[in-house]
Structures are given as structure tokens and as C-alpha cells.
Amino acid sequence: MIDLHYWTTPNGHKISIFLEETGLPYRVVPVNIGKGDQFAPDFLRIAPNNRIPAIVDNAPAEGTEPVSVFESGAILLYLAEKTGQLLPRDLRGRTEVLQWLFWQMGGLGPMAGQNGHFHMAAPEKIPYAIERYVKETARLYGVMNKRLADREYLAGEYSIADIASYPWIVPHQLHEQRLEDFPHLHRWFQAIQARPAVQRAYALVQKINPPRELSDAEKEAQRKVLYGQGGTPATR
Incomplete structure (x- = not known):
């Protein structure tokens, strides 16, 4: 347990x-x-x-x-x-997953988190901070979109890399992102959203x-x- x-x-x-x-x-x-x-x-x-x-x-x-x-x-x-x-045992597959897991931990999560903070929680609206994190969030969405152009999931097969990233894409509207602008990411998002688990x-x-x-x-x-x-x- x-x-x-x-x-x-x-x-x-x-x-x-x-x-x-x-x-x-x-x-x-x-x-x-x-x-x-x-x-x-x-x-x-x-x-x-x-x-x-x-x-x-x-x-x-x-x-x-x-x-x-x-x-x-x-x-x-x-x-x-x-x-x-949800983590391959072979060297190459495991490395692929861990790269994208750490990418989420060091990039997508912190940047989207700051985006949300300056949009919704900061007592003072600071235009530079809002613009900075909206643009960085968009850049990271673009990285994911390109990665997903020729594969179903971030590391090929569904893995902890996808599980780590998905919850940070859920609040995309609050982060001023349109998934329609990122078609491969949008397809990935819908596929994970539909999973019963x-x-x-x-x-x-x-x-x-x-x-x-x-x-x-x-x-x-x-x-x-x-x-x-x-x-x-x-x-x-």
C-alpha cells in the first residue's frame, strides 16, 4: 500500500x-x-x-x-x-524517457507555474513578467509539438514522461495558450485525456x-x- x-x-x-x-x-x-x-x-x-x-x-x-x-x-x-x-528497461528507451521527465521538471513545470502565478496569484500585475512566462510557456509547447510530430508519445511509448507533462498542459487556457496552435501536442493531449486512468x-x-x-x-x-x-x- x-x-x-x-x-x-x-x-x-x-x-x-x-x-x-x-x-x-x-x-x-x-x-x-x-x-x-x-x-x-x-x-x-x-x-x-x-x-x-x-x-x-x-x-x-x-x-x-x-x-x-x-x-x-x-x-x-x-x-x-x-x-x-511505464519506464523502458533498455538503455536507449530509458534514457529517452528520463530526458523528457527531467525536461518537464526543469522547464515545463517551473515556467508554466510562474505563468500561472503572475496571471492569477500575484497581487500586482507585472506586464513584463506575464509576457515573459507566456512566451516561455509557448516556446515549451512548441518543443513538445515538434517532438510529437513523428511519434505518439514523448518517448515513443506512453511513459512517466507523458504522465509528468500532461497535468501542466491541462491549464493551457489559464496560461494563455491555444492547443489548436500546436496540432501534434493537441492530438497527444486528447489521447491522454481520454485514458480511463x-x-x-x-x-x-x-x-x-x-x-x-x-x-x-x-x-x-x-x-x-x-x-x-x-x-x-x-x-x-
Whole structure:
């Protein structure tokens, strides 16, 4: 049994998609990041960067004590190796997948995240920052589009590289991107969106954190929790 410490963010969706795709038994442990659950001592013991997702594998392959893993890319790699699924075993195939997994972790996720932040969360609209991240998001979409021109998925076969990238394409409208401008990416997106495991993973949103309109006071309180921290909370 995997304990999935989760909230309904793109990085959280990565792990729920993997678990649904592979059928690995798991239990969701909600971590409400808008209320500061990520700073609780119990969570910090398994996720010292005070970010979701994190997992605890209660039945690791070695049969030892439970293993905890934080950082979504590391979790995907750990689970792929544990299950022998969604990561090729041959050198070339594995290398292809890992390149695109790390591309997402170092590029698509951070850039699209900053895009969303300056669009929706920043208290001051800064035109330069918005333009910068919208353009960089578009550039990265273009990289994916070109990559997908002659293959079905990022590394050929469906893999953890696709699982890592898909949740960061879901909010494309909020990031001022038109998938119609990227036809190969659009085809890939629709194919993954239609997968039953992906639909089951996203159904967790309604169960864990159903969308609702926040008051201005709630938005400000969440902003302080999510973006107002310095070094102290993670070192408690």
C-alpha cells in the first residue's frame, strides 16, 4: 500500500495518474496547501521541501521499513522502478524517457507555474513578467509539438514522461495558450485525456478539493500561506 500525500495540483495529479494506470494500491492523505498542512511536522518528516506530493511505500521491494519519497519526478521514477511499468528497461528507451521527465521538471513545470502565478496569484500585475512566462510557456509547447510530430508519445511509448507533462498542459487556457496552435501536442493531449486512468485520477478533485469561488479574504489568506514563507516554516 502506498500512502499518497496529495493535493489537487499538477504535481499531485502526476502521481495519482501513475497509481491509477498501474493499479498499485494506494491511500490518499490530503494535504491542504491553502491552509498550511504542508508545514505540519509529520509531513515535513517525509517532505522536507514542504511541497506536495510525497509518498510512503509501506511495502518496499527490499522488505525493509517503509520508504518515503518527495519530489514528483523522483516519485515517478521510484514507482516506475518498483512496478516495472511505464519506464523502458533498455538503455536507449530509458534514457529517452528520463530526458523528457527531467525536461518537464526543469522547464515545463517551473515556467508554466510562474505563468500561472503572475496571471492569477500575484497581487500586482507585472506586464513584463506575464509576457515573459507566456512566451516561455509557448516556446515549451512548441518543443513538445515538434517532438510529437513523428511519434505518439514523448518517448515513443506512453511513459512517466507523458504522465509528468500532461497535468501542466491541462491549464493551457489559464496560461494563455491555444492547443489548436500546436496540432501534434493537441492530438497527444486528447489521447491522454481520454485514458480511463487519467479520468479516474482527476475525479479525485471532486472528492478531495471540489472547485468553488473563494472570497477575497480567502484568496489573501491562501496567498500568504503559499507565497509568503521564508526559511522558518521548513525548518520547524
